[in-house]
Amino acid sequence: MNFDGEGYVDIGNIEFGKDFTIEFWANRSNYNNYNIVIGQGIPENNQGLVIGFSHNDNFIFETYGNALSTNDTYTSGTWHHFACVYETDISSITEKEEFSCQNDPNNDACKWKDDACYTQDFKSDYDDLNDNSSWNEFHTTNRVCGQNIQYKRSIYCDGVLVAQDVISSAYQGHGNMRVGLTGSGWDNIGHFQGHIDELRIWNAARIANEIADNKDNRLEGNEENLIRYFRFDRIGSSFVDNQSTNRSIIGMLMNMDPSNSWRVNTTKQKELTPYDIPSKGMTVVRVVETRSETDNKIEDIAIVGQEINSKFHDDNVTHNGYVFFQQVPFNADIYNPETLQGSIYPVNSFHPASDSRDKILVIWYKMQDNIFWPYQPVDYTCQWHDxxxxxxxxxxxxxxxxxxxxxxxxxxxxxxxxxxxxxxxxxxxxxxxxxxxxxxxxxxxxxxxxxxxxxxxxxxxxxxxxxxxxxxxxxxxxxxxxxx
Incomplete structure (x- = not known):
């Protein structure tokens, strides 16, 4: 999915237990700025989660107030696979206390801000609100408190461990998770610019060989401990499918244009033979609508001797618009109708041939999914200068x-x-x-x-x-x- 630095994807409320892993593919197009891939929570100690790139172009895995950063920087404009692993170590715990509480950020009985406590797991149940019942997978939280608890964080890039540390405070963040922006409790900073693909969220600490062995493979969606799986392959949609077992939860595009946000890009994949394709999972096919040259046609004026340009023509398209009819008053010595190269200049206000027309119909193009698509027909009436x-x-x-x-x-x-x-x-x-x-x-x-x-x-x-x-x-x- 393409992120232009303006929007993000809201993938709903996610609550983490004692361990979790977040992994994805990313390809940056903006450097020397914060580019946030995953954001959640608020900017208070241990209440916010930030995963992405710093203004120094290092990759960061931060529980607010405590950031783990790579030594390497990532500015090459190529795809990389990142995995962030959070693991709770209670092997040396003392004074252990276990209890359950209703999972509410305002419920002080849960001891959310106690650095000596962490969430073990959750129990599902119904929430009753205004006489309406809804299923809440995080209804009750099971908490553990004690001394000498440690929390290990690891960053893997392309299957290789590149950074690791141990901290003494648990991540306590709540709320909706965003892809491409900081959490909802922050100012809107760090909009991601570039592409993100294959986002996987696990409620377990994945080990090195699991990450390395599966980063290039598409998952089935029913893997153990997989709680969210976004392939970003629902081309043209205003939402993203969650391909894990809990498919009722989707992600919504926020301030993003569905017609320009989806990309079919296989540059991060190795070259495949036809025999390899089934092992990678489903293949995405883009179905497009065919229209006639008169559908959605716009009328405009062109001046003889002045080049015809249009705001409808995408700057990323490497050729000019398509002059649909050839027997029209344009300069055929400059514009090549076969290659669509060269400028389009009207040379008269009429054309006398019996099979000709006086107007110049141009089909302008836009680029989507790295393909140049004919997009907007404009019919130009040619007029002489004043x-x-x-x-x-x-x-x-x-x-x-x-x-x-x-x-x-x-x-x-x-x-x-x-x-x-x-x-x-x-x-x-x-x-x-x-x-x-x-x-x-x-x-x-x-x-x-x-x-x-x-x-x-x-x-x-x-x-x-x-x-x-x-x-x-x-x-x-x-x-x-x-x-x-």
């Missing part, structure tokens, strides 16, 4: 001459400053468009009555600019008192 903006070439100076109001005609140079000539650093190999065949795309008559040549007005410049001149047999130009 007369004030036309380039006047009907004088002995051609395009270097005055406009109809007697002012210099100005053109942007390579630095976008106005000049009264075509800057050679910006305008190179100027050509007059010429396509007089009405049966081919981009018909435009009378271009043969213009010529590109060296500038007369700026003949002393080096390099000498080019200018465009009118060539008409009905024009009179006086040079040295002779008529030409």
């Amino acid at each position: 007369t004030e903006n036309r380039i006047v070439i009907a004088s002995r100076l051609g395009s270097d001459g005055k406009d109809k109001n007697g002012h210099d005609q100005l053109y942007p140079d390579v630095s976008d400053n106005d000049k009264n000539y075509f800057d050679p650093a910006r305008f190179k190999d100027i050509k007059v468009y010429n396509q007089p065949d009405p049966n081919k795309p981009g018909y435009n008559p009378n271009e043969e009555h213009a010529l590109v040549s060296n500038s007369m007005r700026n003949s002393s410049m080096a390099p000498r600019p080019q200018a465009v001149y009118a060539l008409r047999n009905d024009m009179i130009m006086r040079i040295m008192e002779s008529i030409h």
